[in-house]
Amino acid sequence: MSFWQGCLRYPQSLVILVLFSLGLATTARAEILYHVQWPDRELWLLGTIHLAAQSSTELTTKAKQAISSSDRLWMEITSEELTRSSDLLFQQGLHDYPYLKEKLSPELWNELAAMSARVGLAPTVMQRMEPWLVEYIVLVLWLRHEGFDTQQGIDYQVMRFAAVNATDIHGLESAEEQVTVLAHARNNITAEEHIKDVLEQLKVVSTELAELERDWQKGDLDSIWAKINEQLSPYTQHVLLVERNQNWLRKVRAELKENEQHFMAVGAAHLPGEQGMLALFERSGGTVTKH
Numbered sequence: 001m002s003f004w005q006g007c008l009r010y011p012q013s014l015v016i017l018v019l020f021s022l023g024l025a026t027t028a029r030a031e032i033l034y035h036v037q038w039p040d041r042e043l044w045l046l047g048t049i050h051l052a053a054q055s056s057t058e059l060t061t062k063a064k065q066a067i068s069s070s071d072r073l074w075m076e077i078t079s080e081e082l083t084r085s086s087d088l089l090f091q092q093g094l095h096d097y098p099y100l101k102e103k104l105s106p107e108l109w110n111e112l113a114a115m116s117a118r119v120g121l122a123p124t125v126m127q128r129m130e131p132w133l134v135e136y137i138v139l140v141l142w143l144r145h146e147g148f149d150t151q152q153g154i155d156y157q158v159m160r161f162a163a164v165n166a167t168d169i170h171g172l173e174s175a176e177e178q179v180t181v182l183a184h185a186r187n188n189i190t191a192e193e194h195i196k197d198v199l200e201q202l203k204v205v206s207t208e209l210a211e212l213e214r215d216w217q218k219g220d221l222d223s224i225w226a227k228i229n230e231q232l233s234p235y236t237q238h239v240l241l242v243e244r245n246q247n248w249l250r251k252v253r254a255e256l257k258e259n260e261q262h263f264m265a266v267g268a269a270h271l272p273g274e275q276g277m278l279a280l281f282e283r284s285g286g287t288v289t290k291h
Contacts, residue, residue, distance in 0.1 A: 031060050031154075032219050032268050034278060036286040040258045043286070044070065045277060047268030048154040049216065059157040062291060070263040073162055074252060075155065077178060078171040085175040092183055093133030100134065101127040103191040112195055115202065119145060131194035132183055142202060158265045170255075172248045172266070185239045216268060219290070225272035242275045249280045 032047030044066040049057070067073055077085070101109050112134070113123035119141035126134055150156055162169055173181075186194055208227075215223040228237065248266070256262050264277075271277050282288050 031063060032216065032271065033063055033291045035289045035291055036281045038286050041256050042261045043252070043256060043281070044263045045271070045281070046263070046265040047271045048158070048265050050150065050153045050155050050267060057154070059154055059161060064161055067158070067161060067167065067263050068165060069261060071260045072170055072255065072262045073167050074170050074172055074262060074264040075158065076172050076266055077175065078169050079159065081171055081175040085179060088175050088179045089133070092179055093130045095128045098127040100129055100131065100191065104195060105192065108192060108195060111199060115199060130183070131191045132186060134195065135198045136182060138198060155265065172251060181239060181244065185236050188235050221272035224268065228269060228273070241270060245270055245275055245277055245280060249277070249284065253284060
């Protein structure tokens, strides 16, 4: 799996969501793991971190045992769909002409071009991008420069464990669905507003990362949800989280048969909140227990 393919699994275009993908800078093997029990079936729900910087961030034995004993493993996307994501991303987000440069003021374009050069992205390429693609690529490159790697993330560890144990992975979304989410997450603002926000986000990444690391380590979903509400608009929350959570619930519940146990691994930002996976499963009649 290439670095870009690994990153493309996660169509979270804002810093607050990308930060949920980062590993912990401690030796603790923290994990956000819940068990959902219905009278005649059950499910394990793991809140994942997609990238990590520390080798000590590991999938726990409890999670591995739950995966091994489950009838089906669900993840956001399968490796086959992931392979298709890269082409789709650039098909939808690149133009044959300097699309973005024409939409920005000269001052803002110069600031963006200088920043892109710092992360190794040629301005001649970036000027052809949609704002959402700029945001995604820039954040990925920035985080990679800071030492974060998809192959140390919990999602990759789940996939690796599944491969070793010959466990099939079932995708919650297709490549088309994920790229569409990324493209639509902030299409309610202008290109100028979008790029200004990207540049501002990069100034506070380190501070927000430190705070979110602590939240994730403690399994503090209340604090995580408070940050999401503070930084994401209702529109973006609906596109990135609410609609996807509801779709995933319907898909899993339709396939979770009597006397079966399933395991579901998705980004930790999808768990909290009134429309989070925990609340949705609880409203569907399940008893939710933290482990």
